[in-house]
Amino acid sequence: MSTTESSATQPLHDFLGSAHDENAQRTLWVVALTAVMMVGEIAAGYWTGSMALLADGFHMATHAGALGLAALAYRYAKRHRHDPRFSFGTGKVGDLTAFASAVILGIFSVGIAFESILRLVDPVRVDFASATLVAVLGLAVNIVSALLLMAGHHHGHDHDHAHGHSHGHDNNLRSAYFHVLADALTSVLAIAALLAGRYLGLGWMDPAMGIVGALVIARWSWGLMRDTAAILLDETDDRLAAELRSRIAAIDGLRVADLHVWRVGPEARAAILEVEGALSAAEVRTRLGDLGPIAHLTIAVR
Numbered sequence: 001m002s003t004t005e006s007s008a009t010q011p012l013h014d015f016l017g018s019a020h021d022e023n024a025q026r027t028l029w030v031v032a033l034t035a036v037m038m039v040g041e042i043a044a045g046y047w048t049g050s051m052a053l054l055a056d057g058f059h060m061a062t063h064a065g066a067l068g069l070a071a072l073a074y075r076y077a078k079r080h081r082h083d084p085r086f087s088f089g090t091g092k093v094g095d096l097t098a099f100a101s102a103v104i105l106g107i108f109s110v111g112i113a114f115e116s117i118l119r120l121v122d123p124v125r126v127d128f129a130s131a132t133l134v135a136v137l138g139l140a141v142n143i144v145s146a147l148l149l150m151a152g153h154h155h156g157h158d159h160d161h162a163h164g165h166s167h168g169h170d171n172n173l174r175s176a177y178f179h180v181l182a183d184a185l186t187s188v189l190a191i192a193a194l195l196a197g198r199y200l201g202l203g204w205m206d207p208a209m210g211i212v213g214a215l216v217i218a219r220w221s222w223g224l225m226r227d228t229a230a231i232l233l234d235e236t237d238d239r240l241a242a243e244l245r246s247r248i249a250a251i252d253g254l255r256v257a258d259l260h261v262w263r264v265g266p267e268a269r270a271a272i273l274e275v276e277g278a279l280s281a282a283e284v285r286t287r288l289g290d291l292g293p294i295a296h297l298t299i300a301v302r
Helices: 020-048 051-079 093-121 128-162 171-199 205-232 238-249 281-288
Strands: 002-005 255-265 268-276 294-301
Touching: 020 051, 020 128, 020 171, 051 093, 051 171, 093 171, 093 205, 128 171, 171 205, 238 255, 238 268, 238 281, 255 294, 281 294
Parallel strands: 268 294
Antiparallel strands: 002 294, 255 268
């Protein structure tokens, strides 16, 4: 059996995304904005008695915590990107952080739903006018935060298309981006509930929207948890695996004996390819040509 291993298309095992530093800076700005608004919404929620506003404020609290973890993850990943303890670099640190934030959000969604149900059973007086004003300010912060993160999120898509693929997501930024969108939605629900209570006398709408907001958070949390868990467990990249199999099939005398393709960073994949045939590993690599997002390839021929 002859084997060879590629020197990755990036130096050493540095599989951080191309916009790593930019995304880290955007995240820090959003952390600051969110932390300020979070304190204001929670204080106003207790002061006005609005459950919808409290739900939005505590959601912002989890959002600020998750974004803080994301900012730390960017720093840690960059600082240790060449650390030999990490066999394939630190490209998945952001996915680990995103998974943790998804779990935390799921727990908080249960708490918000429970408190909202208690408010439905035992209503409290709500200062609708003041609560609405604070909720509008919260929505404005959400919109600004989304615009800050949107540039980095779209940059990732543009980078994917420029390299002929569409699966290089930075889940650390993605978790922040979709969290901001979910936060904006809960702000909209809070505003709708407060207006209904003030002008239509539908006071029950406030805790009801708290429940709706909790369900939105829970669904977002589950989606991110599912996606990041797949990456952390080295789920096979089916599209790239199929492409590699197709390329090998086009080479006379070669057959795939074993193949593993998995994600090691936002824009990088690693692969272990074992083939049967008369060519050497170096010849197989040459015949495969451009490997696109596969930054680390090990080939074995038997």
